[in-house]
Amino acid sequence: xxxxxxxxxxxxxxxxxxxxxxxxxxxxxxxxVEVRAVVGRNAERGRKVLADLGLPAERWTDDFERMLADxxxx
Numbered sequence: 001x002x003x004x005x006x007x008x009x010x011x012x013x014x015x016x017x018x019x020x021x022x023x024x025x026x027x028x029x030x031x032x033v034e035v036r037a038v039v040g041r042n043a044e045r046g047r048k049v050l051a052d053l054g055l056p057a058e059r060w061t062d063d064f065e066r067m068l069a070d071x072x073x074x
Contacts, residue, residue, distance in 0.1 A: 008031075008032055008033055008034040009032060009033050009034070009074050010034055010036040010070075010072045010073045010074045011027055011033055011034065011035050011036060011037075011073065011074070012036055012037040012038075012039065012067045012068070012070065012073040013027070013035065013037070013038050013039070014038075014039050014040065014064070015038075015039075015040050016038050016040050016042065016045050016046040016049040016050075016060075017040075017042075017045070020038075020040070020049075021049045021052075024038065024049060024053065025053060028053045028054075028055065035053075035055055035059065036059065036070060036072050036073050037059050037060075037061055037067045037070060037073060038050060038059055038060055038061070039060075039061050039062065039063065039064050039067045040060075040062065041062060043060060043062060046060040047060050
């Protein structure tokens, strides 16, 4: 018997280019995953990708170290 998960996996993703946005879309579709942060250099692109997925723009950051320090990210 498999034990059911009680907590979603908090994801921090680096990059929102073509491949990053495809991966982000697949992750956002999963019931056991919560996209907590996306980090990269192009804020306009990153915020657009988040908006297209219905995720808050506040999850965008250009600070990799800040993303790594977030305790909500597994």
